[in-house]
Amino acid sequence: MMRPDDSSLSSGELLKVETIATNLLHRSDAWGAVPLPLGDVLAAAKLKLAPYSVFDPRSIKAYIAVKGTQVAKTIKSAIGKIFGILDASEEIIHIDDSLTPGKQLFLTLHETGHFELPHQRKLFRFFEDSEQELEPSIADQFEREANNFARFVMFNGDAFKQRAADMPLAFASIKKLQSQFKTSMYASIREYARTHHQVCFVAALEPTEVRSALGICAPVRRVEVSPSYERMFGRPQTTLITPGHALWPLIPLGGRRVTRPTTFILTDLNGDQHEFIGEALDTTFNILLFACPKKAFRTS
Ligand SMILES: [Zn+2]
Numbered sequence: 001m002m003r004p005d006d007s008s009l010s011s012g013e014l015l016k017v018e019t020i021a022t023n024l025l026h027r028s029d030a031w032g033a034v035p036l037p038l039g040d041v042l043a044a045a046k047l048k049l050a051p052y053s054v055f056d057p058r059s060i061k062a063y064i065a066v067k068g069t070q071v072a073k074t075i076k077s078a079i080g081k082i083f084g085i086l087d088a089s090e091e092i093i094h095i096d097d098s099l100t101p102g103k104q105l106f107l108t109l110h111e112t113g114h115f116e117l118p119h120q121r122k123l124f125r126f127f128e129d130s131e132q133e134l135e136p137s138i139a140d141q142f143e144r145e146a147n148n149f150a151r152f153v154m155f156n157g158d159a160f161k162q163r164a165a166d167m168p169l170a171f172a173s174i175k176k177l178q179s180q181f182k183t184s185m186y187a188s189i190r191e192y193a194r195t196h197h198q199v200c201f202v203a204a205l206e207p208t209e210v211r212s213a214l215g216i217c218a219p220v221r222r223v224e225v226s227p228s229y230e231r232m233f234g235r236p237q238t239t240l241i242t243p244g245h246a247l248w249p250l251i252p253l254g255g256r257r258v259t260r261p262t263t264f265i266l267t268d269l270n271g272d273q274h275e276f277i278g279e280a281l282d283t284t285f286n287i288l289l290f291a292c293p294k295k296a297f298r299t300s
Helices: 011-027 038-045 057-067 101-116 118-123 141-154 159-165 171-181 185-195 227-233
Strands: 082-087 092-095 126-130 201-205 209-211 215-225 258-267 273-282 287-293
Touching (some): 038 101, 082 101, 101 118, 101 126, 141 185, 185 287
Antiparallel strands (some): 209 215, 258 273
16 A cells, blocks of 8 residues: 655645744754754754653653643544654653664654644644654644654755755665765655656665465555656556566565666656666665666766
8 A cells, every 4th residue: 555645735834834944943053954963953942852761651641641631632542652752841752762763863853843833832732653643544734744844854954955966866875865864764765856856756665575366566655756757757656566567677586685776668648768777775674766767877
């Protein structure tokens, strides 16, 4: 199943979120700073990050319940394991330290978004986020706002886009940017495709599985395309990559972690064929693909 959209807002809503995020970056003296000085950002927001050892959603909830009042109001009861909590009355964020550093950064800024967006803080004093809120299957306005806030602060406005534009169009550039920004690979490839000025796309696939009748296949988790790609080729609708699909040769199989640059053919909206080149990385959680027209591809 393709994951539902977890971040789209109207342009007016997005502008509001980005204005508040920009304001925080300036207050933190962090505008343009890469990697993001997270400590300064939290200090400017007047938020504390709880020591990791304290992370225990059940005891935090019990504590909140004892305190009574409307503090205990949660936006929704989180389903599944809770990864992050914002306790606005105590001005503290709790993050699960079993997450990767990139995910912890995103989640910390997502909780900061719940705190900084005045209409959210006015309504709720306590937010709990499980995997469902970070990638909500039921798209929730507040969660989409917090996701966009986190994305804007994490990539420092258009700092990621600007740096990407100065680098070769290749997966190697995404890896370099990811280590500079200290973001997750997943967030980095998405940001790369959706902000790049050239034709390219990325995809996150679930690990390959064997289905009866179908055989081996890789379900598509998410695809992001650059604006110029979408104009030429439209938005890919494939939900399953099976042998025979144009992207199949890119999937690392047989214990391989990466697929070296491999060419394949894509047909544009006018029916014209284009030679593309793609690379892939198996992170064990996902298979991440990057592809662009062969003539634009540069090895760094
Ligand atoms: Zn949230």
